[in-house]
Amino acid sequence: MKLSEIKELIKAEVLCNEEMLSMETTCAFGSDLMSDVLAFSCRDTILITGLTNIQTIRTAEMLDIKCIIFVRNKRPDESIVELAKEKGMCLLATRHTMFTTCGILYSNGLKGVDME
Amino acid sequence: MEELLSVKYDIESGDFIRGGEASSNLKKLLNQLGIRSDIIKRICVACYEAEMNIVIHSVGGYIEAKIYSDHIEIIAYDYGPGIPNIELAMQEGYSTASDIAREMGFGGGMGLPNIKRSSDEFYIKSEVGKYTEIKIIIYFN
Numbered sequence: 001m002k003l004s005e006i007k008e009l010i011k012a013e014v015l016c017n018e019e020m021l022s023m024e025t026t027c028a029f030g031s032d033l034m035s036d037v038l039a040f041s042c043r044d045t046i047l048i049t050g051l052t053n054i055q056t057i058r059t060a061e062m063l064d065i066k067c068i069i070f071v072r073n074k075r076p077d078e079s080i081v082e083l084a085k086e087k088g089m090c091l092l093a094t095r096h097t098m099f100t101t102c103g104i105l106y107s108n109g110l111k112g113v114d115m116e
Numbered sequence: 117m118e119e120l121l122s123v124k125y126d127i128e129s130g131d132f133i134r135g136g137e138a139s140s141n142l143k144k145l146l147n148q149l150g151i152r153s154d155i156i157k158r159i160c161v162a163c164y165e166a167e168m169n170i171v172i173h174s175v176g177g178y179i180e181a182k183i184y185s186d187h188i189e190i191i192a193y194d195y196g197p198g199i200p201n202i203e204l205a206m207q208e209g210y211s212t213a214s215d216i217a218r219e220m221g222f223g224g225g226m227g228l229p230n231i232k233r234s235s236d237e238f239y240i241k242s243e244v245g246k247y248t249e250i251k252i253i254i255y256f257n
Contacts, residue, residue: 036224061136
């Protein structure tokens with residue numbers, strides 16, 4: 001699924017690196033717990049989270065996560081957006097809750113991380 | 117085995133803003149050296165968790181990475197307070213992290229297990245009131 005489709009489906013605002021919207025992704029991981037993201041994330045994952053601090057960007061950086069969706073209308077500070085921009089990540093923000101965001105994307109074909 | 121390169125980063129206790137910078141710098145270096153991206157990811161997860169452990173749990177310490185032709189050795193050393201029960205600390209879900217660490221997305225009790233899972237070799241030793249030292253080895257092939 002293209003990031004541009006994700007943006008439309010969850011009515012998200014692009015916070016930075018809009019030119020990355022043509023990028024494809026195959027799976028998503030939703031969590032506010034960064035250690036779980038570090039433990040279970042897979043290739044080409046996007047991250048869905050309500051956590052907007054700098055460690056969210058650092059975690060994504062370590063895992064080569066190229067897109068983070070902030071849920072519940074949470075907005076990171078400008079300095080955090082700047083860091084994400086520098087690291088080549090596309091940041092999206094949606095008004096939907098974590099559950100609704102995941103539900104919309106899952107029902108449209110985006111898969112979760114395979115835990116088998 | 118000849119050591120090609122060695123870097124050392126001091127890590128400050130409680131610095132959640134700069135926490136992760138050492139791992140970020142190491143990642144840049146490994147990319148420049150042309151290490152495979154899946155291997156870099158494992159190194160970074162282990163190093164970042166170890167770095168955040170020092171930020172969250174210790175009075176301060178350092179991360180030292182020694183790069184050899186076929187592997188990397190990372191030492192994460194802190195000056196205390198030490199871990200009274202290492203077996204317990206290694207259990208998934210067990211955590212003694214502060215509220216501020218939890219607000220930052222840590223404290224899920226996955227740090228040490230994540231480091232071990234990402235490493236080819238993992239060693240930990242600690243003495244209460246003195247130090248904790250983690251040694252990680254990850255091979256490039």
